[in-house]
Amino acid sequence: MASQAVASALSQIESPSTPQQSKPQLYNGLLTKIVTSSTGDQLSQDLIYFFDSILGDNVSVVVSRPLLDTFITKLRDLPNETKIKVGQHAVTLLQSRSASLEEQDSNLREILADAYEEEEDYIAAARALQGIHVDSSSRLVTDAAKIRLWIRILRLYLEEDDTTSAESFLNRIKNLPTKIEDPELKLHFQLSQARILDARRRFLEASQEYFNVSLAVGVDENDRLQALSAAIICAVLAPAGPQRARALARLYKDDRATSVDEFAILEKMYLDRLITPEEVAAFSKKLQPHQVAQTADGSTVLDKAVLEHNLVAASRLYENIKTDALASILGLTDSGDTMAAEKVEAYAARMVEQGRLKGSIDQIDGIIYFDSGVSDAAGTPGATxxxxxxxxxxxxxxxxxxxxxxxxxxxxxxxxxxxxxxx
Known part of the structure; x- marks a missing residue:
């Protein structure tokens, strides 16, 4: 409830006996007095009553618009707690009149979002910004302004790992006919796209986007190396095959790769060397929660990626090998997996079927035959x-x-x- 002094002053201003031409000056004077004399929760209550008054039926839109502009200017300099209490009330009240006061509604929502973001309530900040009308006949919003707003919203959602909501705004930007010209916005867009692809476990595409960010001009060197590390991690987690081999080669040949912690596992992956369980455990400590989440068969994304890689690495060392022996080499039997041989066979069969591993499987004898593509004198590929x-x-x-x-x-x-x- 407003203080007695503010309630009395508002009652006097709203009185029919008060001349219309003097009301703007009286309102502005009262607003200055509220901001300078009220504090804490009382400040919020006084501002809410003041806001209700200038949007009342006794004040025309022509008069209320400049009063709202002054109100918004004062609100920007107040504490976050006041911004949130007053801002929430203000945007709710403006919903019924936003068609005539869209600019003021937009400014209030931005102030509210700033306060939420400073308080680390990113979802609330995003939702406040979502209420801004960008397709309106009464207010022109350029494509560049839309892109800037949507990128901010999707970045706020990504702060809370809400990739579903973030992707919807990413798609809005993609569907715009206008391309992103601002280098800073373009960089934020690429990074956001990489993070969404990463969260969706589309690791090869995410690796490419992170790598593009690492090459961007005008980015701090530490940030570029961080993006390069993310690109390496995603490439390591991607399914084994020709596409990942090309991604690993591109990253391995980058001169900066030796300066990041992930270079050791990158080198082993690129050179098709077997990766030990100890190396996997050390690498997994650097991963995000979604990157170590379990898949349908109970293994993690990393476990699956390393197993597929080690199968390819084994094909470089052996012409043929029994599945139980290969399971032992891959460290599956040490983990207590009683179905290790069947698991290796299933993975190898899927990779052969998808063309990511050359060879054949004798299921009766439990032997995997690897084909290197080298032919013998008779022209038979993969012969003994x-x-x-x-x-x-x-x-x-x-x-x-x-x-x-x-x-x-x-x-x-x-x-x-x-x-x-x-x-």
Whole structure:
């Protein structure tokens, strides 16, 4: 309830005996007095009664609009608690009259959102901004202004990991015919898109977006490295296959990769080396909750990604291997998984079916045969003796290279070559 002095002053201003032309000055004088003399909860109550009065039936829209502008200016400088109490009441009251006071409604909602955001109530801040009318015949809102507003809203939702609500505003921006020209807004859009793709477990796409952010001009070096780390993490979590191999290669060849903590696991992934359970445990400590969430088969996203990678790595080491032996190598039996061999077989079968692993499975004998793509003399791909053929090819290549070097030395230094032949 308003203080007695404020209630009395408002009653006098609203009186029919008070000339209309003097009311704006009287209202502004009373507003200044309220702001300077009232405090705490009483300040909020006095401002709410004042707001109700200037939106009353005895004040025309022509008079109330400039009074609202002054009210909004004063409200900006008040404590967050007052902004929230008064702002909530104000935007609720304006809903029935927002068509004629859209600009004032927009400004009040921005003040309310600022206060909520400072209090870390991000969902309330986003909802306050959602009430701003951007498609109106009485107020022109440019596409650039819409983009700025929607990016702020989706970033607020992302602060609370509400990716569903955030994605709806991301799609609104995508559907606009106007492209984002402001470099800062474009960067925020890319980062928000990466975070949403990451949360949706579309890790390959998220890795690309994070990598793009890490290359952006005008971004602090620490922020760029943080984006690069996020790109590496998403690439590691992505399903094994040619697409991920290309993503890993792009990240591994970046000169900055060696300066981030995730380089060790990136290198093992890129070079198709087996990753140990200890390395997986250390890496998992750096992940976000959604990145270590369990999948339908009870394993985490990281467990699945590492298992698929280690299957590919094993295909580089072995021509064939029994599924139970491979499960032991992959560390599944150590974790007490009694169905380890079946699990390895199921993963391998799915990867072969999807073209992410070359080979075949003998389910009767429980053996996986890997196909490296190297053919034998008969032209049969993946035939027995692959490692021996690769070794022979390597020795032959080294011998040919040594012979070329020796010939080059003989051509450059004939006298030295002749003296060596004498000895």
């Amino acid at each position: 003796g692959r490692n021996l053929r690769l070794w022979d090819a390597g020795v032959r290549g080294v011998a040919e290279e040594v012979e070329r070097v020796a010939a080059s030395v003989s051509d450059a230094f004939p006298e030295l070559a002749a003296s060596q032949m004498v000895h």
